[in-house]
Structure formats: C-alpha cells, structure tokens
Amino acid sequence: ALKYTSDQDKALFMDNVxxxxxxxxxxxxxxxxxxxxxxxxxxxxxxxxxGTGKYRYASTELGMTVxxxxxxxxxxxxxxxxxxxLYAVKTFDSEPFDPAKTPEKVFFNMRHAFSCVRFDVVNHSxxxxxxxxxxxxxxxxxxxxxxxxxxxxxxxVSASEARxxxxxxxxxxxxxxxxxxxxxxxxxxxxxxxxxxxPQNINTTDTGKDKVYLHLTVYFxxxxxxxxxxxxxxxxxxxxxxxxxxxxxxxxxxxRYALNVTSDYVSCG
Numbered sequence: 001a002l003k004y005t006s007d008q009d010k011a012l013f014m015d016n017v018x019x020x021x022x023x024x025x026x027x028x029x030x031x032x033x034x035x036x037x038x039x040x041x042x043x044x045x046x047x048x049x050x051g052t053g054k055y056r057y058a059s060t061e062l063g064m065t066v067x068x069x070x071x072x073x074x075x076x077x078x079x080x081x082x083x084x085x086l087y088a089v090k091t092f093d094s095e096p097f098d099p100a101k102t103p104e105k106v107f108f109n110m111r112h113a114f115s116c117v118r119f120d121v122v123n124h125s126x127x128x129x130x131x132x133x134x135x136x137x138x139x140x141x142x143x144x145x146x147x148x149x150x151x152x153x154x155x156x157v158s159a160s161e162a163r164x165x166x167x168x169x170x171x172x173x174x175x176x177x178x179x180x181x182x183x184x185x186x187x188x189x190x191x192x193x194x195x196x197x198x199p200q201n202i203n204t205t206d207t208g209k210d211k212v213y214l215h216l217t218v219y220f221x222x223x224x225x226x227x228x229x230x231x232x233x234x235x236x237x238x239x240x241x242x243x244x245x246x247x248x249x250x251x252x253x254x255x256r257y258a259l260n261v262t263s264d265y266v267s268c269g
Contacts, residue, residue: 002059003039005096010061018049035103040093042159045108047086054083063089066113066155073151076114076197077174084196085113085155089162113155113164114196115249118256119178119214122189125263127220129184132192134217136176138210141230147212149200150174164251166198171208189258203234203247214268218261229266233257236268 001014014033022028035041044064050057055074058065066085068074076082088108097103117136123129138145153168178193202212211234219226237246238255249255260267 001033001041001043003036003041005039007061012059014043015059016050016057018051019045035097035099037099038096040091040096042089042091042093043106043108044157044159045086045088045090045110046157047110048083055085061159062156063159064157066157067153073153073168073170073172074155074198075151075172075174076195077150077172077176078178078195080150080174082114082196085164086110087113087157087164089157089159091159111162111164112252113157113166113199115199115251116194116196116254117176117249118191118194118254120189120191120256120258121180121182121184122258122260123184123186124260125186125220127222127263128186129182129218129261130221131179131181131219131226132216133179134177134193135215136233137213137215139213139232141213141215143210145208145210146171147202147210147233148174148176149198149209150176152198166200169198169200192259197249199249199251201248214257214259216259216261216266218266220263229261231259231266231268233268 002010003013004010017029019027019029046057054069055066056069074082088110090106090108119134121132135141136147138147149169149171151170151172152166156165156167176195180192182190184190205211211232214231214233216229217226234247257268
C-alpha cells in the first residue's frame with residue numbers, strides 16, 4: 001500500500017504484508033497500519049503471497065512488477081506448473097483521508113493474469129474412442145514453429161487502470177500436448193486437456209511463431225490404424241469477445257473447445 005499527497009511524495013507503508021483468512025468470514029493481517037490524515041491511498045493485492053510462492057513483487061509509481069524469484073522467465077506448458085497470478089488495485093484518491101470520517105473497508109475484485117485453454121472430446125463417430133493424443137503447435141505438426149508464446153520475463157500491473165501487461169513474451173521449450181486413454185462411447189464427452197497460458201493473439205505469424213493449430217490423433221476401438229486430424233484454432237472466432245479480440249486469449253478467460261469427432265473428420269467450436 002502507498003500513501004501520498006502528490007505524485008512526488010509516494011511512500012510505501014505496507015510492504016509484502018500477508019493477508020489471510022482468520023475465520024470463516026474475516027480476513028486480516030497481524031500488525032497494525034493506519035490511514036494518514038490528508039493523504040491519498042492506493043492498495044495492491046496479489047496472489048500468491050511472496051513468502052510462499054515462486055514470484056517476487058516490486059512496487060513502482062506506475063504499479064507493480066511480478067518476476068520469478070530465481071530470475072528465470074515465467075514459463076507455461078505441460079510440466080512447467082506456473083502458479084496462477086491473481087491481482088487487484090484499489091485507489092482512494094477522490095479526496096484526502098479525513099479522520100473525522102469512518103474509512104470504508106478495502107474491497108478487492110481479484111483478477112486472473114493468465115488465460116486458460118481446455119479441450120473436450122465429444123464422440124460422434126461410429127466407434128468407441130480408446131485414446132486421444134494432441135499437440136498445440138504451428139501448421140506443421142513436426143515443424144519448428146510453435147503457435148503459442150510460452151514464456152514472459154515479467155508481468156506489470158498498472159496502478160491507474162488495474163490491468164496487467166505481459167512483458168518479454170517469447171518462445172522457450174514449453175510443450176502443449178496431451179495423451180488421454182478412455183472408453184468413450186458414442187455421444188459421450190470427456191475433458192482431455194486444460195492448462196493456463198500467457199494471454200496473446202493466436203492469429204499472428206510473428207518472427208519464430210506461427211498461427212495456432214491443434215493436431216489430433218484418435219484411436220478407435222476395432223480399427224487397426226489411428227486417424228489424424230488438424231484444426232486451425234486461429235480460424236475459430238472466440239465467443240463473447242469484442243471484434244478486436246476475436247482471435248486473442250484474454251487474461252481471466254477460460255477457452256473451452258469442443259472437439260466433435262466423427263468417423264471421418266473433426267469439427268471444433
């Protein structure tokens with residue numbers, strides 16, 4: 001938390017303070033902190049707590065920066081297990097604090113900094129599905145261009161707009177692939193993949209990065225050879241988003257793709 005009378009005299013008065021649930025309906029902290037008469041106040045909330053999580057937080061006049069404690073890039077992908085990041089900002093700057101008035105409680109509307117992608121398989125084929133394997137990559141399944149940025153150097157949380165911006169997005173060695181065994185009968189549905197990802201435009205072909213494709217291999221019971229399918233996820237507009245973001249994974253959103261598998265093709269929405 002910061003207190004200030006102008007942009008030039010901002011001072012940190014709560015630094016890495018752990019706030020936790022003390023009982024079923026009460027959240028609090030262990031020490032005492034006071035509102036300052038005549039000052040404005042800005043509060044930042046972020047999860048996970050620095051003392052127990054893998055991230056380090058640094059406050060600035062513009063907001064807060066999130067990096068990994070070990071100095072490495074923040075990585076996503078199967079096996080990378082990044083911790084989800086939740087954040088919120090609450091600013092009291094409409095008028096200076098007046099000790100004659102009872103201060104309101106500081107409520108936080110926590111937001112997710114990551115996006116999430118999920119795939120469900122629906123069996124519309126003539127067979128039982130025994131196994132599904134998938135890979136999120138570029139156009140060529142075994143090519144060299146991935147479809148997703150999977151690393152970032154840091155996350156910046158804005159104090160004024162309460163939004164997050166990922167800095168230094170790039171390509172590491174994260175893999176977005178899955179293999180799921182099942183006994184999926186005709187008409188049945190099951191989840192086969194779910195991971196958090198760095199928010200990004202999935203329709204770009206920037207340097208070293210392709211559009212996003214899903215390459216799917218389906219094993220049908222009683223069939224000797226599996227069936228291979230490819231779906232360009234970048235061609236599918238994302239529901240309930242503004243026109244500008246129809247091809248962009250946004251923070252705080254989970255994107256659920258239904259893969260309708262027939263005997264001859266896969267439709268996806």
